[in-house]
Amino acid sequence: MSSRNKSTPVSSLNSDPGHLTRLKTLLAKIRHFENLPSDIREEIAVAATLRHFDAGQVIYLEGEPADAVYLLESGWVKAVRMSREGREQALLFLRDGEVFGDVAAFTGTAYPGTAIALEPVDVWVIPAKNLLDLTAQHSELAMAFIRHMGERVLYYVGLVEDIALRSVEARLANTLLRNAEQHDGILIVPRRSWTTFDEMAVRLGTVRDVLSRALHNLEREKLLEVGRHEIILLDPTGLEKRGSL
Amino acid sequence: MSSRNKSTPVSSLNSDPGHLTRLKTLLAKIRHFENLPSDIREEIAVAATLRHFDAGQVIYLEGEPADAVYLLESGWVKAVRMSREGREQALLFLRDGEVFGDVAAFTGTAYPGTAIALEPVDVWVIPAKNLLDLTAQHSELAMAFIRHMGERVLYYVGLVEDIALRSVEARLANTLLRNAEQHDGILIVPRRSWTTFDEMAVRLGTVRDVLSRALHNLEREKLLEVGRHEIILLDPTGLEKRGSL
DNA sequence: TATTAGACACGACAAAAGTCGTATACAAAA
DNA sequence: TTTTGTATACGACTTTTGTCGTGTCTAATA
Numbered sequence A, B: 001m002s003s004r005n006k007s008t009p010v011s012s013l014n015s016d017p018g019h020l021t022r023l024k025t026l027l028a029k030i031r032h033f034e035n036l037p038s039d040i041r042e043e044i045a046v047a048a049t050l051r052h053f054d055a056g057q058v059i060y061l062e063g064e065p066a067d068a069v070y071l072l073e074s075g076w077v078k079a080v081r082m083s084r085e086g087r088e089q090a091l092l093f094l095r096d097g098e099v100f101g102d103v104a105a106f107t108g109t110a111y112p113g114t115a116i117a118l119e120p121v122d123v124w125v126i127p128a129k130n131l132l133d134l135t136a137q138h139s140e141l142a143m144a145f146i147r148h149m150g151e152r153v154l155y156y157v158g159l160v161e162d163i164a165l166r167s168v169e170a171r172l173a174n175t176l177l178r179n180a181e182q183h184d185g186i187l188i189v190p191r192r193s194w195t196t197f198d199e200m201a202v203r204l205g206t207v208r209d210v211l212s213r214a215l216h217n218l219e220r221e222k223l224l225e226v227g228r229h230e231i232i233l234l235d236p237t238g239l240e241k242r243g244s245l
Numbered sequence C: 001t002a003t004t005a006g007a008c009a010c011g012a013c014a015a016a017a018g019t020c021g022t023a024t025a026c027a028a029a030a
Numbered sequence D: 001t002t003t004t005g006t007a008t009a010c011g012a013c014t015t016t017t018g019t020c021g022t023g024t025c026t027a028a029t030a
Helices: A017-029 A038-047 A102-107 A128-137 A139-165 A168-178 A197-204 A208-220 A236-243 B017-027 B038-047 B102-107 B128-137 B139-165 B168-178 B197-204 B208-220 B236-243
Strands: A008-011 A049-053 A058-060 A068-074 A077-082 A088-094 A114-117 A121-127 A181-183 A186-190 A224-226 A230-233 B008-011 B049-053 B058-060 B068-074 B077-082 B088-094 B114-117 B121-127 B181-183 B186-190 B224-226 B230-233
Touching: A017 A038, A017 A049, A017 A068, A038 A121, A038 A128, A038 A139, A068 A102, A068 A128, A077 A197, A077 B139, A088 A197, A088 B139, A102 A128, A102 A139, A102 B139, A121 A128, A128 A139, A128 B139, A139 A168, A139 B077, A139 B088, A139 B102, A139 B128, A139 B139, A168 A197, A168 A208, A168 A230, A168 A236, A197 A208, A208 A224, B017 B038, B017 B049, B017 B068, B038 B121, B038 B128, B038 B139, B068 B102, B068 B128, B077 B197, B088 B197, B102 B128, B102 B139, B121 B128, B128 B139, B139 B168, B168 B197, B168 B208, B168 B230, B168 B236, B197 B208, B208 B224
Parallel strands: none
Antiparallel strands: A008 A049, A049 A121, A058 A114, A068 A121, A077 A088, A077 A114, A181 A186, A186 A230, A224 A230, B008 B049, B049 B121, B058 B114, B068 B121, B077 B088, B077 B114, B181 B186, B186 B230, B224 B230
8 A cells, every 4th residue: 555656746946935825824823833933934934845645655764864854734644663573553643734754853863653644645845954954043943843842752651651551442442532523412533534443453553353342342332333434432421431441 | 669758959059169060060961961052051050959869759740740850960760650550651761861851841731750769869950940941042952952852752652662562572672682781791781779570560561470471481591691680691682583573 | 586578489360462264345446 | 237355343262461379588677
């Protein structure tokens, strides 16, 4: 599935006025970067290039030198780590308005995981060199990245706790609750085309069979209902209880 | 064991000249902070207070608002996360020259884990407010923290991979190799007074019994030898093989 | 020297997670 | 409509991890 064909450079004409305003608009929607002064946003914008990736394409590979930082404009991306035996562990699921690739760029190392587009995706690519310079110059930008990376650390601490201390069932219950949306008063987790059991298993750090069992256990106990296009959370309170086991 | 008695404020006379040079010397030894200009180091130093903790004392608790950042001058500290059932997962083991508590201070949240002194410890305490101000003012300091937090993220990614994808035996082999020291041409992992099987188990995210089994398996296969005061790695190459299983 | 608390060994067992083979259902493509 | 590939179901089984009870050793202390 995951191929590494060349992505389509949609817009590399950095001076194009539409390009600039489009990226500045995106920056205004990104957590920690919303309040950057206009001139800094502009400097970022001129360094950035828009690229498109299709579903399944690799944006960057684990181990590659991190020479770019990515701003996700639309679509979902996952970052995964693979073991030698081929098992996958999801590190992050990213949606529009999220930044990735920054950590390795700032530490000057290789990307710690592989980034794969889960669906057609538009990303802005900023060369690491440019971003490092800008960050060293503008303390607002530096503080934004400090906060951003701080949140990443907190997220990973949570992930460690989840994997180390909780059962698959508990992790599943938590993940479902976190991704639920209100629809007509009931909680629903929408299933996108790429939300297969395999992907969900990777997300929880397990394999399909185990995930399937856990899901059907919860279904048997009337805590939820698995549909083809969504998972209906029948008993959020009950699920929350399971989440801490 | 872990009590929360008041720590001894050893030196709070910030203008004491010995105080200043002592902390500036420490800063010069801390990764990412070695090359800070003298005036910045001085500004940090005047805000800092030296404190002492005895073995087992809690430096801060998970969930407490993060209003200070710590620089570890001597001794070992661990940061752990506890589940409701009382199981512990180690997040970090920290030694002299390491910084901790910074992430939560910068994100303005609560500490994600509990910090406990494993032996008598001297730490410099910097109020979060002061450090935040200094970081916003001095881009060198900001970049230092960006790099520091970046390394933390990379560390946690590794920890996630370890816990999710590797067996206890593999994690054990890796941890031993990472903590080994050369003595007379042989690799030895020294056992400090607090390096009990229980602590080692927490470090690997498991329980004593399981750790004990793994250790004796490796011993039976002549890969290592468990002594009272050290673990001798007889076959580093063999251990490395185990480390990826 | 006698006592005691903590660290560790060991075997039996239980539970969770992972593996495998095979069967079925469905959707997209031919 | 038929074909084909992918997603999922399901039961049997293995391995790994976690739990429990009991017993031994040792170092510190009385």
